Amino acid sequence: MSDTMHEVTYRIRHFDPNRDAAPHWEEYRIPYAPGMTVLDGLWKVKELHAPGLAWRSSCRMGVCGSCGMLINGKPGLACNTQISELGTSLVAVAPLPNFEIVRDLVPDLRPMIEAHRVLMPYILRDDVEERENPTGEFWQSPEELEHYLQFSYCIKCGCCMAACPTYATDPSYSGPMPLGQAHRYNSDSRDGGFAARRELLFGEKGPWRCHFAGECSRVCPKGVDPAKAIQLMKRELVLSFLRLRRAKCPSGLAKKPEGIGRREGIPEAPAPTV
Amino acid sequence: MLESKGRPNRLGLWGWLGGGRWGLERYLYTLHRLTGLGLLAYFLLHIVVTSSRAISPERWKAAMDSVTGPLFTVGEFLVFVAFAFHAANGIRLVLVELGWAVGKPIEPVYPYRTSVNFQRPLAVGAMILAVIVMMLGGLDFFVLD
Numbered sequence: 001m002s003d004t005m006h007e008v009t010y011r012i013r014h015f016d017p018n019r020d021a022a023p024h025w026e027e028y029r030i031p032y033a034p035g036m037t038v039l040d041g042l043w044k045v046k047e048l049h050a051p052g053l054a055w056r057s058s059c060r061m062g063v064c065g066s067c068g069m070l071i072n073g074k075p076g077l078a079c080n081t082q083i084s085e086l087g088t089s090l091v092a093v094a095p096l097p098n099f100e101i102v103r104d105l106v107p108d109l110r111p112m113i114e115a116h117r118v119l120m121p122y123i124l125r126d127d128v129e130e131r132e133n134p135t136g137e138f139w140q141s142p143e144e145l146e147h148y149l150q151f152s153y154c155i156k157c158g159c160c161m162a163a164c165p166t167y168a169t170d171p172s173y174s175g176p177m178p179l180g181q182a183h184r185y186n187s188d189s190r191d192g193g194f195a196a197r198r199e200l201l202f203g204e205k206g207p208w209r210c211h212f213a214g215e216c217s218r219v220c221p222k223g224v225d226p227a228k229a230i231q232l233m234k235r236e237l238v239l240s241f242l243r244l245r246r247a248k249c250p251s252g253l254a255k256k257p258e259g260i261g262r263r264e265g266i267p268e269a270p271a272p273t274v
Numbered sequence: 275m276l277e278s279k280g281r282p283n284r285l286g287l288w289g290w291l292g293g294g295r296w297g298l299e300r301y302l303y304t305l306h307r308l309t310g311l312g313l314l315a316y317f318l319l320h321i322v323v324t325s326s327r328a329i330s331p332e333r334w335k336a337a338m339d340s341v342t343g344p345l346f347t348v349g350e351f352l353v354f355v356a357f358a359f360h361a362a363n364g365i366r367l368v369l370v371e372l373g374w375a376v377g378k379p380i381e382p383v384y385p386y387r388t389s390v391n392f393q394r395p396l397a398v399g400a401m402i403l404a405v406i407v408m409m410l411g412g413l414d415f416f417v418l419d
């Protein structure tokens with residue numbers, strides 16, 4: 001694929017549940033311009049050939065995670081993939097596999113979101129009063145932040161779930177995204193929910209179904225590396241089972257700075273609304 | 275599991291065997307499962323064949339006669355090849371799955387360096403070990419015998 005190319009062919013997998021018995025492929029030729037992303041091409045196809053074509057997208061900058069799809073056989077974000085980097089003038093676009101198809105390129109991500117919700121992806125602590133009515137910030141050192149920062153970049157696009165061969169055959173497996181996010185919170189020094197999540201992580205839902213095919217990390221558009229999170233989680237679970245895991249108390253409140261006042265002319269923050 | 279009225283699109287076994295532009299570790303994953311199933315099938319057959327010894331010496335001799343010949347030698351060598359791969363890759367998986375060969379969490383800076391890259395030397399080393407064991411087994415099966 002060179003920038004002297006003037007046209008590209010889009011091969012798109014269509015499915016309309018109200019009209020089609022099964023998904024089918026359609027081909028469209030569209031003008032190509034250097035710098036064009038797969039998402040730009042889809043808009044062009046919609047404009048010139050297929051006004052009814054459906055997909056999800058929003059931010060156009062690899063942040064919202066809406067436009068995950070199978071691009072030339074590999075899960076990725078349409079807005080984050082340049083046509084030139086595909087190395088061919090044929091762009092085959094299909095909905096993310098391992099999710100049911102709502103319509104055309106729109107996958108039903110609800111099973112992934114539900115598995116994510118079940119594993120309690122939020123800070124769990126015993127001091128409910130401080131959590132509900134905070135009086136300050138919980139202390140965390142830069143070194144403690146590094147334990148989970150990489151995993152917190154996840155945008156829940158579903159590309160890892162589409163690439164996982166275990167999830168391809170086993171719907172009861174939670175999958176790379178929910179497990180990676182469970183480890184993100186387990187390794188947060190402010191969190192005290194490891195024991196509660198551990199009960200959910202044994203059995204077929206948990207990380208033991210993962211045997212490091214590594215595809216989730218290879219396709220992740222944000223470099224989150226869910227495979228690493230899952231293996232590190234297994235180590236924590238083994239250490240916990242052998243009673244060798246160091247007991248961890250969630251970090252307390254950070255000491256408030258003393259002798260510092262608000263500068264003149266800066267108004268007070270408005271009252272919390274939630 | 276939530277109910278959906280969408281069109282099923284799960285890859286199933288195609289997710290193991292193909293379906294995309296995958297990397298080395300995915301093929302190791304698939305081969306590990308296939309060799310594991312092959313070794314399990316061999317063990318079951320092995321139990322069936324050797325159990326004839328408990329019935330009578332004649333049945334034992336008949337059973338042994340039925341599994342001799344060049345075809346069975348090649349078959350046994352294939353079992354050995356599966357064992358060598360499964361064992362070497364199994365050592366890699368133990369090290370990886372206990373978090374010893376995947377590295378520490380890092381700041382994701384493009385181009386991303388993942389745990390897959392980090393453990394790649396281990397994967398290559400495990401495959402070299404498997405090939406050496408297979409070659410030694412081949413010598414024993416076909417040359418020294």
